Amino acid sequence: MSISKRGRPRAAYHHGNLREALVDAAFALLDEGGADAVTIRAVARRAGVTHAAPANHFADRKALLTALASRIFEDLSREISRRLARAGDGLEARLRVFADAVLRFGLAxxxxxxxxxxxxxxxxxxxxxxxxxxAIYDCLIAELSVQGSEALDPHSRAIALWSMVHGYVSMRIEGNLVPGRDKVTGEPREKAIVTALLEGIVPRR
Structure with missing residues (x-):
């Protein structure tokens, strides 16, 4: 670690990994203050480089945020795949893996x-x-296509599941909903709503 001229610690980086240093700095700012805190100047300052340096890797702020979003989706996709590898063959269990992974990620x-x-x-x-x-959507479609439904195609069921999970997470993180439990099953509310939805998505034999 070196010291900048302004006396603040400057994280050292080696030639060839500036892009990763910028991404790491951007994620730190994102986690601290949300997307509005991620600017080219703020990222450069956090990474300890000149304000012009990020232009070698990101044309503008939108390109930087897009790179972060891509990385987030990739991380979520890997987590879903990791969990699916340990799940059983039943469709309901495998759809719960998807829902639970998105819920946990969004709330955390x-x-x-x-x-x-x-x-x-x-x-x-x-x-x-x-x-x-x-990659995430295609994975969900693949799971729904294995055990089909005569009433609805896989895309309708995939959109229903993803929309419900997204809506719940969005309402929770915006403070419109508070954590709770289902009064009948005792399940946490986020698990209970998945149960309610899967009753209409998973074919009953």
């Missing part, structure tokens, strides 16, 4: 969760972002 990392849906701040046409998001 609200600033990161808000960012991935900030399409006003992201480049929706970015291939990496689209690919990372599609």
């Amino acid at each position: 990392s609200p600033h990161r969760y808000r960012l991935i849906w900030r399409w006003d701040a992201l480049d929706g046409a970015d291939a990496a972002l689209q690919g990372a998001m599609d």
Whole structure:
């Protein structure tokens, strides 16, 4: 670690990993103050580089935020895959893996969760972002396609599940809902609403 001219510690980085240093700095700012705290100047200052240095890797703030959102979706996708590898073969159990992973992530990392849906701040046409998001959706579609429903196609059921989970997380992190438990089953509310939805999604044999 070196000391900047202003007397603040400056994190050293080696040639070739400036992009990662900038991403790390951006995530630190995001976790502290949300997307609005992530600016090119703030990231450069946190990474200990000149204000012009980020331009070598990110054309503008939108490109930087898009890179963060892509990384978040990739991390969430890996977590879902890791959990699915340990889940059973039953559709309900595997859909719960998806719902639980998104719920846990959103409630634990609200600033990161808000960012991935900030399409006003992201480049929706970015291939990496689209690919990372599609990987999760395609995984969900694949699970629903294995055990189909004669009443609805996999996309309708996938959208229903994702929309419900997203709505609950959004309302929780914005303070519109408070934690609670189902008075019948005793389950935490976030698990109970998944149970309620799956009763209509999972085919009953």
